[in-house]
Amino acid sequence: MNTQKSNSKLSKAKKYHFADFTESHYNVLLKIAKKNYIFEKFGTKSKVPHIILRHDVDFSVHRALALAKLxxxxxxxxxxxxxxxxxxxxxxxxxxxxKINEIMNLGHEVGLHFDLTFYNKKTQKNIIKNLNLEKKILSNLLNTKISVFSFHNPDIKNALSISDYRLSNMINVYSKKIQNSYYYISDSNGYWRYSRLFDLLKNNTENQIQILIHPVWWQKSIMSPRMRVRRCVEQRAKRTLETYDSILKSSKRNNIK
Ligand SMILES: [Zn+2]
Incomplete structure (x- = not known):
């Protein structure tokens, strides 16, 4: 690689804090957070300094389990x-x-991550109907109560304008009530858009924080955001192919390559 190219890679890594998004740095963040805050769940009435930590699992349940264990x-x-x-x-x-059951067994709660863009009709009635449908499926599948939901890609299709605290008997994490009382920080797209979580926790200026962490952005080693997604996609492809190979092997069929 020529020097100019490697310099621009380095500056990108620095500008977007690639090194923040590792398991070891996640450990550091949790340690700092615990010094100044307690951790609460959605629906809490606590007034002491606290954090509600949430994960929208967009890409990888494997990464979700890794963070759940940490x-x-x-x-x-x-x-x-x-x-x-x-x-x-x-x-x-x-x-x-x-893996989802393992996450639950570690003491974590499960919510519904709802993709409004999947549905054509965006009337309140139809949104509630589909929230009910997905909630019921998830609840039956995991044999647990689902009492909270988050919109996937909330900037799209005006999901943020839906500000009710509860819909379909679930707390809406983007409701006005929560937005107004919590400082919100997210790692969307694999970088910090406004403040860096490390600084926010260290400065300790906010009393109530909702942290959104997408597990895919947190890997064992340092990578660019796209590489982190690519890694998950390639691992999944590899596992799928291994399944094919093992089916042929166990049924004693020829695996013709
Ligand atoms: Zn999402």
Whole structure:
């Protein structure tokens, strides 16, 4: 690689804090957070300085489980929001379902990550109908109560204008009530858009914080955001092919390459 190219890669890594998004740095963040805050769940009435930690699982349940285990080490419980209509994982797959159950067994809550763009009719009545439908499916599949939901890509299709605190008997994490009383920080797209979580926790100026962490952005080693997604996609493809190979092997068929 020529010097100019490698310099621009380095400056990008610095500008977008690539090194923030590793498991080891996540550990550091949890440690700092615990010094100044307690961790609460959605629906809390607590007035002491606290954090509600939430994960929208857009790409990888494997990464979600990795973070769930780290949080458990710190005795922190958070809420993992799963999609029924993801292009990147399938909650009905046995291996994925096992991982979601593991996350729940670590003491974390599960919420519904709802994709409004999937549905054509955007009337309140229709949104509620589909929220009810997805909630029921998720609840039956996991044999648990689903009492909270988050919109996937809320900037699209005006999801943020839906400001009710509860819909379909679930708390809406983007409701006006929550937005107004919590400082909100998110790692969307694999970088910090406004403030850096490390600085926010260290400065300790906010009393109530809602942190949105997408598990895919937090890997074992340092990578660019697209590489982190690519890694998950390639791992999934690899596992799918391994399934094919193992089926042929166990049924003693020729695996013709
Ligand atoms: Zn999402």
């Amino acid at each position: 949080e458990k080490k710190h005795n922190i419980s958070s809420t993992y929001f799963f999609r029924l209509r993801s292009e990147f994982y399938n909650i009905f797959e046995k291996s994925i379902l096992i």
